[in-house]
Amino acid sequence: MNRAIEHWNVSQRAVASHEGVVAAQHQLAARAGASMLAMGGNAVDAAVATAFALATVEPWMCGLGGSGYMVVWLAGERRARVIDFQGMLPQGIRLDDYPVDPEVPQSIMGFPGVVDRRNVVGPLSITVPGAVRGLSHGLARFGTLGLDTVLGPAI
Numbered sequence: 001m002n003r004a005i006e007h008w009n010v011s012q013r014a015v016a017s018h019e020g021v022v023a024a025q026h027q028l029a030a031r032a033g034a035s036m037l038a039m040g041g042n043a044v045d046a047a048v049a050t051a052f053a054l055a056t057v058e059p060w061m062c063g064l065g066g067s068g069y070m071v072v073w074l075a076g077e078r079r080a081r082v083i084d085f086q087g088m089l090p091q092g093i094r095l096d097d098y099p100v101d102p103e104v105p106q107s108i109m110g111f112p113g114v115v116d117r118r119n120v121v122g123p124l125s126i127t128v129p130g131a132v133r134g135l136s137h138g139l140a141r142f143g144t145l146g147l148d149t150v151l152g153p154a155i
Contacts, residue, residue: 019037020034020037020043020046022034022037022046022050024050024053024054025054025058025061026053026054026057026058028053028057028153029050029051029053029054029057029058030050031053031153032049032050032052032053032153032154033046033047033049033050033053034046035049035153036049036145036149036150039145039149040144041143041144041145041149041150042142042143042144043072044070044072044138044139044142044143044144045139045143045144045145045149045150047070047138048135048136048138048139048143048150049150049151049152049153049154051131051135052135052150052151052153052154053153053154055131055154056154056155063131064129064131064132065129065131066087066129066130066131067085067086067087067127067129067130067131067134068085068086068130068131068134069082069083069084069085069086069134070082070083070085070134070135070138072138072142074142081142083134083137083138083141084134085130085131085133085134085135085137086127086130087127087128087129087130088127088128088130089127089128090126090127090128093124097118097124098114098115098118098119098124099114099115100112100113100114100115101113101114101115104117107119107120
């Protein structure tokens, strides 16, 4: 399969800080995260505020109907913790509902082709989103600010 490839040349000056840095695709989302740090919040507070703000300013890229992972480095314990908030299949869906068809090209993510492309298109391709629950869980477990505060810039 032939796919178009984009080449980007982006340059920005380097930024350094002893108080934290927030990077995001959209300036308003980065400001949301930075405001959490300015209030005394930690990196998780900033990351969650940034994620929710991105869901507001770029919902086609980072929507509340998405899923993901959060990796948190616990410096005091010198280890990482991971929160998996990938979408879940609806209850009652089975692997047998997605029979592999070697005549169907693999998906853009590299998964085998499935009869009628039902793993990519249609009602059987949809998962129950995990973003809101996962971000909220990460904030409750590792953040220092309340959800109402962290959601503020996104509202």
